[in-house]
Amino acid sequence: xxxxxxxxxxxxxxxxxxxxxxxxxxxxxxxxxxxxxxxxxxxxxxxxxxxxxxxxxxxxxxxxxxxxxxxxxxxxxxxxxxxxxxxxxxxxxxxxxxxxxxxxxxxxxxxxxxxxxxxxxxxxxxxxxxxxxxxxxxxxxxxxxxxxxxxxxxxxxxxxxxxxxxxxxxxxxxxxxxxxxxxxxxxxxxxxxxxxxxxxxxxxxxxxxxxxxxxxxxxxxxxxxxxxxxxxxxxxxxxxxxxxxxxxxxxxxxxxxxxxxxxxxxxxxxxxxxxxxxxxxxxxxxxxxxxxxxxxxxxxxxxxxxxxxxxxx
Numbered sequence: 001x002x003x004x005x006x007x008x009x010x011x012x013x014x015x016x017x018x019x020x021x022x023x024x025x026x027x028x029x030x031x032x033x034x035x036x037x038x039x040x041x042x043x044x045x046x047x048x049x050x051x052x053x054x055x056x057x058x059x060x061x062x063x064x065x066x067x068x069x070x071x072x073x074x075x076x077x078x079x080x081x082x083x084x085x086x087x088x089x090x091x092x093x094x095x096x097x098x099x100x101x102x103x104x105x106x107x108x109x110x111x112x113x114x115x116x117x118x119x120x121x122x123x124x125x126x127x128x129x130x131x132x133x134x135x136x137x138x139x140x141x142x143x144x145x146x147x148x149x150x151x152x153x154x155x156x157x158x159x160x161x162x163x164x165x166x167x168x169x170x171x172x173x174x175x176x177x178x179x180x181x182x183x184x185x186x187x188x189x190x191x192x193x194x195x196x197x198x199x200x201x202x203x204x205x206x207x208x209x210x211x212x213x214x215x216x217x218x219x220x221x222x223x224x225x226x227x228x229x230x231x232x233x234x235x236x237x238x239x240x241x242x243x244x245x246x247x248x249x250x251x252x253x254x255x256x257x258x259x260x261x262x263x264x265x266x267x268x269x270x271x272x273x274x275x276x277x278x279x280x281x282x283x284x285x286x287x288x289x290x291x292x293x294x295x296x297x298x299x300x301x302x303x304x305x306x307x308x309x310x311x312x313x
């Protein structure tokens with residue numbers, strides 16, 4: 001027998017199908033985030049040279065590739081701002097840059113980016129320091145002694161290499177770097193600053209330091225880039241929260257959750273890879289929050305306001 005739909009039957013069927021559609025949609029599995037992101041890119045802007053930075057981070061990329069099931073690529077920005085711009089354009093989904101660079105990211109992207117985690121050092125501490133360093137055999141003992149001497153910042157978006165020492169000069173000494181030092185330069189990076197210090201280009205430089213065993217200077221000594229004991233610290237800042245691993249909040253929630261779980265498991269799942277990635281100077285990760293960086297954000301905003309005020313005078 002041939003079936004024949006009347007208008008009333010067709011209307012009833014259409015209504016039944018429309019009511020069933022939400023239930024059918026709920027039963028259908030959500031598309032895997034890997035279809036949208038068949039590979040992931042993590043941006044870094046390390047204080048070390050590109051060759052060493054990429055080599056050191058390769059175990060991190062390899063572990064995440066195995067764990068997440070997609071290729072994970074590490075790219076190093078020419079500077080902090082380049083990584084943030086790549087995130088803004090969506091070319092980079094995850095990044096590890098300094099706290100001041102995170103402040104820049106929040107300024108540009110707002111809640112479109114959020115911190116995920118930070119590393120703990122070998123003592124379980126969550127922070128590091130900005131330092132001013134001089135040559136070990138120089139006559140300078142305090143920050144007051146280097147007034148009028150040549151000085152180098154690292155990068156305009158570096159926390160320890162620019163933001164924190166600039167804030168200290170302004171709030172504690174009521175001056176600016178240009179007023180206080182005889183000559184001021186941006187070296188282009190932390191390693192460049194210290195090399196310039198050791199070879200006599202600069203009398204004093206700003207860089208980062210964690211403890212007696214870890215920091216930019218110690219790493220450069222370990223790699224044979226500078227002689228051991230060739231520098232000396234004359235000033236150390238209050239503690240700065242460690243560099244956050246941050247992520248675009250527009251990423252699929254499943255991707256965010258899987259990345260966070262993989263990151264937290266890294267130290268135990270691949271202890272050798274984690275040790276190589278962190279130079280053996282970390283015990284693991286802890287969750288990071290935006291609130292952890294409010295002081296750094298305030299410092300960067302203060303510095304920006306001071307630059308505008310000084311430019312208008």
